[in-house]
Amino acid sequence: MNTDYDLGSKIKSGAFWIYIQGWFGAVLHFASGIALARLMEPEDFGVFHAVNAYSSLLVQQVNFGMPGALLQARELEDSQWNSAFWVMEAIAALCTILVLFFSGWLSQFYADDRYTTIIRLSCVNLFIMPYMQINGSILRRSMDYKTVSHILMFSSFFSIGVSVTLAALGLGPYSLLISGIVSSFLSALLMKRKAPWQPQLAFNWEGLKPLVRFGWRLHLNKSLNMFATRVDNMMVGSIMGVGQLGYYNRAFNLSRMPVTELMGRLYQIFFTGLSRIQNNLEYSQKMLQKIVGTMCLAIFPFLIILILQGENVIVILYGEKWLPSAMPLKIMALGSFPYLIAVTLGSLSDAQNLVARETPIQVFNALATIVAVLIGSRWGLEGISWGIAVKSFLLLILLQQMIARSHVKLKFVRLIQAIIPAIIASMAGFAAGGTADYVLHHFYPGSAYLHISLVILAVFTTYGITIFTIARFKPDNEMLASNLKIFKEIFTKLRARLFGLFKSN
Numbered sequence: 001m002n003t004d005y006d007l008g009s010k011i012k013s014g015a016f017w018i019y020i021q022g023w024f025g026a027v028l029h030f031a032s033g034i035a036l037a038r039l040m041e042p043e044d045f046g047v048f049h050a051v052n053a054y055s056s057l058l059v060q061q062v063n064f065g066m067p068g069a070l071l072q073a074r075e076l077e078d079s080q081w082n083s084a085f086w087v088m089e090a091i092a093a094l095c096t097i098l099v100l101f102f103s104g105w106l107s108q109f110y111a112d113d114r115y116t117t118i119i120r121l122s123c124v125n126l127f128i129m130p131y132m133q134i135n136g137s138i139l140r141r142s143m144d145y146k147t148v149s150h151i152l153m154f155s156s157f158f159s160i161g162v163s164v165t166l167a168a169l170g171l172g173p174y175s176l177l178i179s180g181i182v183s184s185f186l187s188a189l190l191m192k193r194k195a196p197w198q199p200q201l202a203f204n205w206e207g208l209k210p211l212v213r214f215g216w217r218l219h220l221n222k223s224l225n226m227f228a229t230r231v232d233n234m235m236v237g238s239i240m241g242v243g244q245l246g247y248y249n250r251a252f253n254l255s256r257m258p259v260t261e262l263m264g265r266l267y268q269i270f271f272t273g274l275s276r277i278q279n280n281l282e283y284s285q286k287m288l289q290k291i292v293g294t295m296c297l298a299i300f301p302f303l304i305i306l307i308l309q310g311e312n313v314i315v316i317l318y319g320e321k322w323l324p325s326a327m328p329l330k331i332m333a334l335g336s337f338p339y340l341i342a343v344t345l346g347s348l349s350d351a352q353n354l355v356a357r358e359t360p361i362q363v364f365n366a367l368a369t370i371v372a373v374l375i376g377s378r379w380g381l382e383g384i385s386w387g388i389a390v391k392s393f394l395l396l397i398l399l400q401q402m403i404a405r406s407h408v409k410l411k412f413v414r415l416i417q418a419i420i421p422a423i424i425a426s427m428a429g430f431a432a433g434g435t436a437d438y439v440l441h442h443f444y445p446g447s448a449y450l451h452i453s454l455v456i457l458a459v460f461t462t463y464g465i466t467i468f469t470i471a472r473f474k475p476d477n478e479m480l481a482s483n484l485k486i487f488k489e490i491f492t493k494l495r496a497r498l499f500g501l502f503k504s505n
Helices: 003-039 043-065 066-072 076-107 114-121 126-142 143-168 173-194 203-241 242-260 263-276 283-307 311-319 320-351 354-404 410-444 450-474 478-504
Strands: none
Touching: 003 043, 003 143, 003 242, 003 311, 043 076, 043 114, 043 126, 043 173, 043 203, 043 242, 066 076, 066 126, 066 203, 076 126, 076 203, 114 126, 114 173, 126 143, 126 173, 143 311, 203 242, 203 354, 242 311, 242 320, 242 354, 263 283, 263 320, 263 478, 283 311, 283 320, 283 354, 283 450, 311 450, 320 354, 320 410, 354 410, 410 450
């Protein structure tokens, strides 16, 4: 049996479904974001994200690195699944006690009476997550990402319908809280049907030890990373108020959306695949190059659009009341370029068990975020946004250097080779989009819809032509060749279906 081919086919199949799920989720979040932003006020989003900054950290504590450890382990016994589950449930109970004790004190920093109720109700999610993570890990270990994607797409669709309905009824931030709980519960229930595992009253410390040895380091790094991505919300809300936090969070989430909606879902499959070939360093590096190059090709043009058309994007999607988010959006979109590459490198680092070396970098990430907010707040949201963007570049440099000095020895030149086509195409697309923006702004002022549509057309047309030109002069570039092959296959299938429709008519 050709294991490389088998693994490669499973990765391609899984990547396809997660890719579909990513775009499905992106479309849903865009649509729901438009509706919710027009139904709710910035203060509603602000108080919810002030709570979410803490509740997401608590969810991370409940996971305790167990999902990653379960995926990384070569073999697992039933007792290990049960032990991992009960550890997570015990942590959920402890976190709930802490929330009940400290929630009143935390609410004083945000001057919103709804804070205490929302953060206490969010604890319901903590007890659902272990079921979702265990059954999800069973499906992911078998590389059944098709089923996982179907479940998450359905849960997202249903929960977003709940949030919009409740927001229309005037429930404000509670609509976001309830929809999140509904999404987790529905995902856990559907995963249990597809991976029929249920906990038993059994605990095996010896079987748990290897999971904890790997998981606690992974947990520490992910907790530090999450703290670094949430501490800005904690600080902006307490320093500048929940209204300003609403503007800031809207800009941050939109600037990261092209990355998180795709890379966030693909991370686990990349981590699982790279873990399976962790002993073959050369193959791992080649696989990483393809992953990085493909992700950059897919995501860079969307970031260019955000930089060029931040104001029009905000007005069209959310309305003029959200315009204070426009400039922070454009600034933080710059930071999403290195952020994408850093997240991809993180999958290789975790697969190669470099979590111990990654810990100091995550400490830097958290401290740099705190410094960025403290110093940047003197210049308002724009100053904070510049600090966050600069931090992303520094984080990428530190992560690459750490991997280069490890046994993996990933050289910087290999990263450059992977991303150079996307960089060249991005520069060409930015120049074309910037020119179109200038011409339209000075000579043909009109509606925001027409303006942004023509700029997008200029960016994507130039970007695509540049990529095809590079591929023509660099036929030995495996990453470009494989991506163009996939594009041609999709185009051929779509053309065949269109012709089939015309013939039937």
